Amino acid sequence: MSDAVGFWTLAETEPDRMAVVGPDGREVTYGELGRTANQLVHGLREAGVPPGGGIALVMPNSIEVLALYFAALQAGWYITPINHHLVGPEIAFIVEDSEADVFVAHERFADACASAAVETSLPPEQCFAVGDVPGFRPFAELTEGQLTIAPEDRAGGQAMHYTSGTTGKPKGVRRKLSGVPPDASAVGSQYFLGMFGVKPGDDNVHLCGSPLYHTAVLAFVGASLHLGHPVVLMDRWTPESMLELIDRYKVTSSHMVPTQFHRLLALPDDVKARYDVSSTRSMVHAAAPCPVEIKQRMLDWWGPSIWEYYAATEGGGTVVSPEQWLAKPGTVGLPWPSSEIRVLDDDDQDAPPGVPGTVYMKLATADFEYFKDRDKTEANRKEGFFTVGDIGYLDEDGYLFLNDRKSDMIISGGVNIYPAEIEGAFLTHPKVADAAVFGIPHPDWGEEIKAVVEAAPGAEPGDELTAELLAHCAERLAKFKLPKSIDYTTEMPRDPNGKLYKRKLRDPYWADRATAI
Secondary structure, eight states, X not given: OOOOOOHHHHHHHOTTSEEEEOTTSOEEEHHXXXXXXXXXHHHHHHTTOOXXXXXXXXXXXXXXXXXXXXXXXXXXXXXXXXXTTSOHHHHHHHHHHTTOSEXXXXXXXXXXXXXXXXXXXXXXXXXXXXXXXXXXXXXXXXXXXXXXXXXXXXXXXXXXXXXXXXXXXXXXXXXXOOOSOGGGHHXXXXXXXXXXXXXXXXXXXXXXXXXXXXXXXXXXXXXXXXXXXXXXXXXXXXXXXXXXXXXXXXXXXXXXXXXXXXHHHTSOHHHHTTSOOTTOOEEEEOSSOOXXXXXXXXXXXXOSOEEEEEEETTEEEEEEOHHHHHHSTTXXXXXOTTEEEEEEOTTSOBOOTTOOEEEEEEETTOOXXXXXXXXXXXXXXXXXXXXXXXXXXXXXXXXXXXXXXXXXXXXXXXXXXXXXXXXXXXXXXXXXXXXXXXXXXXXXXXXXXXXXXXXXXXXXXXXXXXXXXXHXXXXXXXXXXXXXXXXXXXXXXXXXXXXXXXXXXXXXXXXXXXXXX
């Protein structure tokens, strides 16, 4: 096999080359995946997806997701993967807000997707399902009888992921379609993965153990396929199953979160010793801070294969190699090429080395807007730089260190959780006068969700009310957004203008930590 790059080039020139191993062990070649992606373009065009249109999907990790992804990327469409843990109203909001022309679902999430579909403006004939979802057409109808050859009028498309803001309402991070031929994206993939020491080559294998609805997870998988690297998909991640797949397929790269490191290190020593992980070279992590001790233990176990970066759905960022991190433990690295990092103080001036401030980033090649929200787009920018609200500092060598979270956002197991949305659910209950939600320390997940409630007059705080409130929220929020516990207060610490001093509630739970990270 050659070191040629470009998914569509490989599908044509090396059709028998292995592309994807599905969660069930099914193996699919580049030729097979490419032909299915071509059929989907033809089928989706017939279904009414126009140039610049969109596809929304609620799917588990699967070969179908990747076929849809590469269909969108060569047809000039936006593809929006939606978190499959969301409930019906949350899914419906994203489908509608993204202006999707087609909604694709999986029968595993039938109840949520069926209820979401009826809340959107999409007609039933625009909804397709893998398996049986009431009111949805069979997914196979998009490919049956369709040509397997490449479509005409090919144009580059891209993913449009949704990320929440301080209001709790998710916002689509949208970039203008480039207009360049889709094959040109392979060049960007080679550049992107090269930052983490990954190059085209026959012996590279990428393991996907996190959901493909995450921005970076899908980006790493797509880039790996552009570089000719087989991708092994996991549906439900467990630490030992990851080790088994690393050993079986001689995995060289993956995208991970620190919670997975915690789980791996917690395995008994005899289980760890059962599997060969010497093939790993570029096991990249992000999404949440990783304690220095945890990362050091992973490096001791897997060798110098643990890379890290700091970025956001909006762009990035910094990157740090294993060797750089060992020289400066705790850093998230230097700006990657074409990216710039600034740390601004409260007066919007550049903070001196070692002095914390708000971290701003700029990626010259990836400007974005929050879809249909110009005010939010402009509000987080200064002189072309954007921020997601993180606090950190640059050292004298330009390495970035993070020393606090965004003021309100909770990160649990690498997943961003926005308190305002949860607080809003509490406040719709008649027995709640006021509510505050924030993260408290959790040894495995980093943070867990804590709610503090001021009960309405006549309501009695206690176990019975807690059960009632959690049941109320469960009807409105995905399970991962539900608080693990509720405490009660007689009065929320608010100023006369209504501003909540959330730190007065949160800080006691972090009293034994130097910083709330």
